[in-house]
Amino acid sequence: MDSIISDSYAVHFNKNAFQALNNHLSEKKYSTIFILVDENTHELCLPNFMAEIHGDYQFEIIEIESGEINKNIETCVGVWEALSELGADRKSILINLGGGVLTDMGGFIASTFKRGIDFINVPTTLLSMVDASVGGKTGVDLGSLKNQIGVINQPVMVLVVPDFLDTLENRQVISGFAEMLKHGLIQDTTYWEALKGAKGLEDMKKHILTSIQIKNKVVLQDPTEQNIRKILNYGHTLGHAIESYFLESDSKVTLLHGEAIAIGMILEGYLSNKLLALSDESLNDIKSTFLNRYDKVEFSNEDIENILKLMKYDKKNSHGKVNFVLLKSIGIPVYDIEIPVELFTEAFAYYKI
Missing domain, CATH: 1.20.1090.10 (Dehydroquinate synthase-like - alpha domain)
Incomplete structure (x- = not known):
């Protein structure tokens, strides 16, 4: 698949995705690379993702709980605190490895931490690949009200690797198909x-x-x-x-x-x-x-x-x-x-x- 060029970033696919990621990390020389995961992507996706990164970098993994019920400002506060405690600065980057809940929230966290650090979205569900991957919408829910708090801010790039979909239960696949x-x-x-x-x-x-x-x-x-x-x-x-x-x-x-x-x-x-x-x-x-x-x-x-x-x-x-x-x-x-x-x-x- 060819890359899709959006407003200020590109959506890369499969091996092109990892090549683009490795080139970017080599050029930018971030102080720390933070990877945001939930318990599912930590176990099922992170090992394969890390195996594709080439270079000697400092990584920190931050895990949140999965599910729409956790897409709230309290979860953001926890991640902001973790970033601070782990020494994140303006030259850090946050890679969001997960579904639409995680990429929406991760983009919002990065966009507001120290008034904005770089972030990359790596969608791992069908819903997040075809919906959250493009457009720059970030944010969280306010109670049960969907996406009431957020900003429109673009990632550095989006990496779409359809093989990650093989880890999903069928109900999640059908949800994204809508x-x-x-x-x-x-x-x-x-x-x-x-x-x-x-x-x-x-x-x-x-x-x-x-x-x-x-x-x-x-x-x-x-x-x-x-x-x-x-x-x-x-x-x-x-x-x-x-x-x-x-x-x-x-x-x-x-x-x-x-x-x-x-x-x-x-x-x-x-x-x-x-x-x-x-x-x-x-x-x-x-x-x-x-x-x-x-x-x-x-x-x-x-x-x-x-x-x-x-x-x-x-x-x-x-x-x-x-x-x-x-x-x-x-x-x-x-x-x-x-x-x-x-x-x-x-x-x-x-x-x-």
Whole structure:
């Protein structure tokens, strides 16, 4: 795979990734190289990653607990303290080896430590490769509210090594695949059709480059999400609210990001059908495609009421209005759409049948 050039950095693949990393470390001569891992990537990914680094460097490994529940400012404080205690300075670098939670949080930690040190992201999940690898969004959750605290700041580079995906359980793979399907829905009908035929991880790996190219193309047009970059949030307005609700509820099984976003894309597909004339055929195609891969989730009336309350915290809101990305057709999105309140109940009813 060829490298993808983003705004101020590149996404490198496979052996090119390690070659680019070794060249960079040799040139920059960092005082200390810090590697941020969780318990899973420490065991399953770090040994293979370290084996590819050539040179005599000072390394320090910092481990955090995995999971969205730990994507908070308290975890950041722990890492900042560890960096300080281990003598990190402005000439240090933080390499984030993990999924989207870890790379989002690691980027935020690096961007704010001593007013900013270099960082490199090495995504190890499908979700983080096709979503978090491009765009420079960093941050943490505020309680159960997704990504409320953060900055947009670019890494030095991103290294995508699909072999790391072989360490994942299937549920994590399928979660990441939801973002790839989203890329087809918002940009490319042909890509959507191709993804529908993917039968397993090896098929999905073949499409990683295309998904990153699609996201990169959008981000380059609008780095700070003032206009067209908003289309990347298709399915996320309701999806994030669902994800937050299931995260904070003691009686619910926590949903992975892609599982919640898959529901959001069905619901927002229904809204698209009612408001932008997305065809019935396309709407049913969206619904069946996601329900063929993602288990249907039960929602009570109380659940729906609480989910809709959480939407007011969505980052895309402006002037007290909840704004949506909807589809005129597959491949043609429209952003900043307001939704009549009564349609939300209808959308959940459509999802249930």
